[in-house]
Amino acid sequence: MEHGRAPGHRAGLTRTAVLGAARELLAEHGLAALSMRALARRLDVAPNALYSHIANKTSLLDDLLDDVLAEVDVPAADIDDPTAGLHQLMTSTYTVLLAHPDLVPLYLSRQGAHGPNAQRLGEITATLLRRTGISEPTVTEALRVLIVYTIGFAAFTSHLPQETGTEHQPSTAEMHDNFHQGLSWLLTGIQQDLPTPNPGGA
Structure with missing residues (x-):
């Protein structure tokens, strides 16, 4: 059993993976379909696993734009x-x-x-x-x-x-x-x- 690791780390997530999946969702289904829950489903993790990397949807959009x-x-x-x-x-x-x-x-x-x-x-x-x-x-x-x-x-x-x-x-x-x-x-x-x-x- 693992101890002392954030949810995102237990899920094996990285910020790069989160932004990449968000970019895919946005390209495939548009802004209305991009939510933290939809992103979690795309990555096959629980929604709370995302918050080790992204604070909220607004922060996600800001990070997407800046990352490009x-x-x-x-x-x-x-x-x-x-x-x-x-x-x-x-x-x-x-x-x-x-x-x-x-x-x-x-x-x-x-x-x-x-x-x-x-x-x-x-x-x-x-x-x-x-x-x-x-x-x-x-x-x-x-x-x-x-x-x-x-x-x-x-x-x-x-x-x-x-x-x-x-x-x-x-x-x-x-x-x-x-x-x-x-x-x-x-x-x-x-x-x-x-x-x-x-x-x-x-």
Whole structure:
């Protein structure tokens, strides 16, 4: 007989297994079907076994959203061109979101993710924005705009056909090109607000 172990440990659970099963349920049956009891049934454990890893459904959703962001590729810390770094970072975020279309509506309704991965990506983005020459409060505003642009584009794209589009319904491939062009315009516009140097001094 085992002693001194939490219910989740007795069941052989890990946080990774819990989040993986939750992601499967969400993809198969939608948000309404995702409950702690349904998750316990999927994992073949008692519901109380989950609470060693997840506090409640709200925490579960927050953890799901943040966990996916670990897949985002970030530019090298010493990248020469911070604008190129921003383009790379937001493009990777867009690609990761499209790989998890069932989660995109949650990013919209919960206004992004707020866990450690989201905070790390936010800090990287803010650092790159500052390296382009802009400062507060523009950095905070620009960060918000880039997040909304990327999540919004992913939401629009996530249920489009992969290849063949029409005049009124572009394909995923066409939207990918649109995303890149629009992001370039957006980054250019953000930097147009930089103060113009005064060659004559103060």
